[in-house]
Amino acid sequence: MATGKTFYLETFGCQMNAHDSEKVIGTLEHEGYERVDSEEEAGLILYNTCSIRDKAEQKVFNRLNDYKKLHKAGKRFAVLGCVAQQEGEKIFDRAPYVSLVSGSASYRKLPEMLDRLEAGETRITGLDDRQTDEAFETEFTSRQNPYRGYITIIEGCDKFCAYCVVPYTRGRERSRTSASVLAEAQRIVDQGYTEIQLLGQNVNSYRDPDEKLSFADLLAAVGQVPGIRRVRFTTSHPRDFTRDIVEVLDAVPTLCDHVHLPVQSGSSRILKAMAREYTRDWYLERIAWIKAARRPISLSTDIIVGFPGETAEDFIQTMDLLAEVEYDCVFGFKYSGRPNTPALTMIDSIPETEKASRLQVLLDRQREIQRVNYANHLGQTLEVMVEGPNPARGQVTGRSTQNKPVNFTSAQPIAPAPGSYAQVLITATHPNSLVGEAV
Ligand code: SAH
Ligand code: SF4
Numbered sequence: 228m229a230t231g232k233t234f235y236l237e238t239f240g241c242q243m244n245a246h247d248s249e250k251v252i253g254t255l256e257h258e259g260y261e262r263v264d265s266e267e268e269a270g271l272i273l274y275n276t277c278s279i280r281d282k283a284e285q286k287v288f289n290r291l292n293d294y295k296k297l298h299k300a301g302k303r304f305a306v307l308g309c310v311a312q313q314e315g316e317k318i319f320d321r322a323p324y325v326s327l328v329s330g331s332a333s334y335r336k337l338p339e340m341l342d343r344l345e346a347g348e349t350r351i352t353g354l355d356d357r358q359t360d361e362a363f364e365t366e367f368t369s370r371q372n373p374y375r376g377y378i379t380i381i382e383g384c385d386k387f388c389a390y391c392v393v394p395y396t397r398g399r400e401r402s403r404t405s406a407s408v409l410a411e412a413q414r415i416v417d418q419g420y421t422e423i424q425l426l427g428q429n430v431n432s433y434r435d436p437d438e439k440l441s442f443a444d445l446l447a448a449v450g451q452v453p454g455i456r457r458v459r460f461t462t463s464h465p466r467d468f469t470r471d472i473v474e475v476l477d478a479v480p481t482l483c484d485h486v487h488l489p490v491q492s493g494s495s496r497i498l499k500a501m502a503r504e505y506t507r508d509w510y511l512e513r514i515a516w517i518k519a520a521r522r523p524i525s526l527s528t529d530i531i532v533g534f535p536g537e538t539a540e541d542f543i544q545t546m547d548l549l550a551e552v553e554y555d556c557v558f559g560f561k562y563s564g565r566p567n568t569p570a571l572t573m574i575d576s577i578p579e580t581e582k583a584s585r586l587q588v589l590l591d592r593q594r595e596i597q598r599v600n601y602a603n604h605l606g607q608t609l610e611v612m613v614e615g616p617n618p619a620r621g622q623v624t625g626r627s628t629q630n631k632p633v634n635f636t637s638a639q640p641i642a643p644a645p646g647s648y649a650q651v652l653i654t655a656t657h658p659n660s661l662v663g664e665a666v
């Protein structure tokens with residue numbers, strides 16, 4: 228059993244949340260807290276939450292409910308992240324045993340909030356509104372991912388898509404200086420990482436406050452940090468996807484062969500209702516640029532089905548787009564009405580069963596597209612970065628530069644470590660993964 232100040236932290240939601248948690252953990256450790264593996268062992272229980280869809284939010288309240296009994300044993304609860312910012316002080320009403328509620332824009336104040344918690348205060352809030360223009364930079368990042376170093380280059384979102392909570396939960400767009408991003412990239416390499424992932428809700432909306440580098444320039448500069456072997460970036464917004472991004476993908480070999488470009492819908496009418504600020508044709512033009520790159524760039528996307536007013540015809544257009552682009556991965560979601568968003572006032576005329584059936588049709592079709600795409604790798608030798616063992620199968624699992632999962636066997640007596648690289652001959656393919664042998 229750990230003694231002294233201990234904490235348990237669980238993260239929900241996107242990679243930005245996962246990386247925020249690394250910074251929160253670093254901050255807590257700097258304040259003298261020790262991390263433990265379960266709620267039962269911890270003095271302070273923190274949930275870093277997500278509210279992107281109804282189910283994500285419900286998960287958080289279920290978890291709080293499951294463990295509220297621990298409050299009687301003197302444990303304190305903190306709710307961080309997007310549900311915290313969205314619900315604010317209402318969380319104290321719904322879960323009175325929670326002592327601290329903070330959105331991501333207030334994490335700079337965590338040390339001070341922790342002091343107040345230790346002094347016995349019970350309703351501590353960090354709920355910056357969208358006015359903040361400060362990024363969450365901390366020297367106390369405690370990196371939890373053994374093979375990938377995350378760098379948030381831009382926080383928040385100013386796009387206000389009609390369905391989305393993010394602009395309300397994460398505040399306005401604010402970028403870090405290119406100098407500080409490059410310094411962090413160097414630190415990550417010095418710690419032994421060879422893969423970096425640049426993060427932002429809209430990573431390519433990046434604007435250097437010092438006006439030195441464009442997003443494409445920054446991508447190239449990170450890719451040229453000595454020691455870097457792989458650079459990923461997510462999520463790109465079609466509206467800000469400029470041609471020079473493809474040019475640097477062509478020019479800098481360390482940039483991975485993958486672009487995640489969420490389309491949301493294949494119907495320009497629905498895109499307009501969503502306030503996505505682009506049309507189907509505009510999107511497909513960017514896809515054509517990416518497909519014309521000198522090396523094969525893998526494409527993935529996010530799609531929402533059943534947005535208010537989506538007709539059968541609109542949905543067919545999404546299906547057509549799927550067939551045209553031939554993505555390697557699609558994250559499909561049923562539209563979920565969210566608090567504060569304009570779409571909530573639109574008539575949500577599509578029954579849940581219809582949304583579910585559209586999603587199924589979409590995912591079934593996509594599976595067939597991927598079956599073909601993945602089969603093209605049969606007989607190829609791919610460079611795979613090892614992520615860890617896959618004990619169920621006695622294999623090692625990792626990813627190709629195109630972000631495709633590869634499960635492989637290795638003749639070495641000691642399994643290759645996370646973060647190491649292997650050349651893998653692909654001997655079998657599935658719609659979602661590749662299988663092979665290290666050569
Ligand atoms: N900034 C990124 C997306 C971040 S949110 C972009 O604009 O592309 C991740 C995904 O969640 C979105 O791409 C969208 O497909 C989905 N999503 C967001 N809000 C949603 C909602 N209210 N209902 C269903 N899916 C939603
Ligand atoms: Fe949400 Fe749209 Fe911003 Fe993406 S661009 S985070 S979908 S508001």
Ligand code: F3S
Nearest residue numbers: 240241277278279309
């Ligand atoms: Fe969820 Fe917030 Fe990320 S709502 S998806 S954790 S930005």
